[in-house]
Amino acid sequence: MRKHLFFGLLLATTFCGKAFAQSDYPTLSQTTQRIQKLSANPAVELKTLTKTAGGKEIYALEIGTGAKDQKPAIAVVGGVEGFHVLSVELALQFAEKLVGENAKALESTTFYVFPNLSPDAYAQYHAALKYERRGNAVAMDHDRDGTPGDNGYSDLNEDGQITWMRVADPMGEWTTSKEDPRVMVKADRSKGEAGKYLVFKESVDSDKDGKFAEDLTEGIAFNKSLSYKFPVFEPLAGDIAVSQLESRALLDYLFEQWNIFAFVTFSPANNLSNPLKYSASEARKRVVTSILEKDQVSQAMVADLYSKSNPAKAFQQTNQGTDGDFFQWAYFHFARFSFSTPGYWTPEFKGKTNAEANFLAWADSLKQEVFVPWTPVQHPDFPNQQVEVGGIKPFVMVNPPFEKVGEIAKQHTDFILKLAAMQPKLEFHHLKAEKLGNGLTRISVDLFNNSPLPTHSEMGTRSRWLKKLRIDLKVPVEQLVAGEAVQLLPALGAFEKASLSWIVKGKSTLELKAGAPHAGFVSQTLTF
């Protein structure tokens, strides 16, 4: 007991020391160092899947022991949005806590951690000019005028970050919020309210088309360019789904990793606080756009588990996925259980309904500097109008102050480990050899899925990219009188069994094996 206490203290000291040293989200080179450090652990294998157009590595950490691609696996994914720097830290800390403190989980589960799928965009957090970036480093003509990236942001007030600009104009649609005069909202013209401002991202009309910041100097957004509901031709999405080096490399890798049964993605979408709803009509259509009925049940169960690990009360968690995103792809096109959470959100504060007003009130209460006050600037496109630059600083609404991340990472690690403990678990029960006389024996057994989750998501039973459950009876061919040496089962539900039997002749030892990579394998021998 005393020894444990002492060790705990030591750990706490080390951790505090680390936290003290790191006061902000890490740079890419810092994350790379941590990834490399992790790979020194014998349970960790580091793979570089590709390099982005910006020359940055996409890493995969394979964490497991023994025959790790034969055990059910969870993929933990960060950095699907470049501005969501928290997500990278959560994925990384999960990996660190897994091998450092929870290595026992590796006996039954394998984990694939992809810390950062948008490194080109992530780098903007630490760049001289900071802004919330989604796109990678390819050249992209977002406004389709024939010239790529010809109207990006401009730092008009030279504060090193991109916020907003408002132009005093009686024809503008925007006005100030009643909940907080710093916040801009659309005037409610249906109630006779007049607008006072035009509002744009901080920029100049460099391509002279009358639009602002509509052709950004960034490329394709990972989380807007996958194949489910691909928003073709939209800015940041491009002409073809899964067109980028990083998206293709990741998918090629995943399609070879047959053992993944679930994804946990740290992204703005949230189906853990707010599970997807089943719609019979959408699920029946040829192009399915609703979670399937049985999967809704599994998802709700996992969401319940999440709320136990993460006590933060959901507030304005209405994002259930956006077109072309990763979390929906993992379910609708890859047929695995797929869960997403932003990891963090501003709590409800002082009854504010506007998200920005709520955030500002909460940040004010903590004395955080999160707002750039509206300040007049000279703007070349509006020579005779008052233009002010200001607004909430980039990154602060979706990424908490770094000192809060430790606790969030702990909660989310706890959740993922609980999810792993729920994974499909095949067992043989009631293995029997009955003598039928004349040297014949009937072998019978129940194959049981001892898990609250089914072996296959309902979507997975439709997909060719999950293996069926395969049952092999290994016995010399001439001894098998009835029954199949190899049989396939489409799935076993939660706590469901399948009863199997064969008739064999003579005496021998047989081996029974059942399973699929994503459901794990079980085997047993019997002498008859």
Next chain:
Amino acid sequence: MKNINLKIWIAAWALGAWSTLALEATAQEENYFRAIGTPHKPKVEIAWNRYYSSEGLWSWMKKIAQANPNLAKIESIGKSVEGRDILTLTITDFSAGMDTDKPAMWIDGNIHSNEVQGGEFSLYVAWYLTEMHADNAFVKQLLKDKTFYITPTINPDARNNFFKEPNTASSPRSGMLVLDNDGDGAAGEDRMDDLDGDGHITMMIRKSPTGRFIKDPLDSRRLVQVGPDQMGEYEMLGQEGVDNDGDGEVNEDGIGYYDPNRDWGWNWQPDYIQRGAMRYPFTLPENRAVMEFVMKHPNIAGGQSFHNSGGMILRGPGAEEDVNTYNREDIRIYDAIGKKGEEMIPGYRYLTVYKDLYSVFGGELDWFYGTRGIFTYSNELMVSYLYFNKDAGRGNQEEQLKVDDLLTFGDAFVNWHSFNHPQFGAVEIGGFKKTFGRAHPGFLLEQDAHRNAAFTIYHAYHTPKLTISEVKVEDLGGGLKEVTATVVNERMMPTHASQDLKYKIERPDYVTLTGAQVVAGFEVQDEDRKLYKEQVASPQKIAVENIPGMSAVKVRWIVSSIQNLKVEVDSAKGGKASWKK
């Protein structure tokens, strides 16, 4: 006569064997005469009554490029799964401008590996254009105006497999990747078996007291079912093969299965929705090579993909979900070209994939139109009509037996013969050969190739052709002049399909004035009512959204001084044209 022959013989003997052949050829040429519509004395002699392997096609393509350096270039646009090159011929009159400056027609074949004749038909287009160029004014002008990018096989690995390995008329269809089709964890472990070693996978029958079939006493090739009150003699065992993996099924896990024509990135859907899809759009390197080539060649305005069979000229949409993608203006053009095709290719019908055939996501023609706004058809080559000028329907066995009686004299059918099967005992193997039914018999190949080539030429002809028909200069007084240019599109297709306009797929067409000081620039919306749309930024280079087919647009500038007036039009799909004073 005798004397002459002797002289020739002596000369030939002196010059060697090569000269002998040349002299004989010359002598023979005096005895054959030009047939209308066919290249006479072609530089590259290709027999159009047989099929070629991928290497065979490429060898002809290289010869065409070598023989016509000013008209044809050959390049590899990518690699197949097994590392073969995907070879493309660019056909245009290079002396009249770069290929990329002219509206272009993309032609490919053989996306489905068993649908072989698309390879020969595509090659025929390249051969016909290059060989006719010298003698035919239409072709000469066409190659000044247009470019053809021709890729006879975009599936070279499995094309070879079709010919060189045992197959049915419908296999392999996929490329050469091998997947786990029966979901048992093993890939390709129960392929087809050519038990009789003839290169064709036919059918197996077995004598059985409980069989429900007999051989037709009038035609022993045909198995007929007996009546409900009659005993039969034979049972059907299905495709020629053995159960290699011991699961009780024969030939159930072969090459593939996937469908290269479900791999394209317009409204792509995964395998559980669209059987045959791979991991994501353009998983297959062969398709990816084509996609990348097309993306790098925005001048491609027309597309043709050759399939078999059934005698169809197909347009999209492939899926009902895409009905709104194809809008009325574009369908008018599709219809005009497609219906002309029905006249040019007897027996072929102009149809829409989703409603007349079957619904399909991720097909090539939908990608060409949906993502690039390219007017594209898929022709399903070979139709029963070609046999007896009657449409007996697809795969009509009665008709096929008659064809093999009257026209091919038994060449199409493997007669039933005994075989001792390791699992089924004494069986008989027989049936139609893989190269019959879907593929043309040799004597029908050249004619149908020509008619389909003519259709793609008509299609290519109607890609946009821009000219600046008139430039008017008027004095406005006060040192100002007005310059009005009329740009005409002399063909049916617009520079931007309506799909293109809807999504701003391709940049606008630019009409640029040089040699004058431009004060203001306009697109003329209605000259008589003096409706003009001003372009404030860069008025010397007017961006025109579209130049419709068989129609014109006008642009107008107000200029303050004129030196050497020059008007140029530059369109991605419509090519370039200029006017100089």
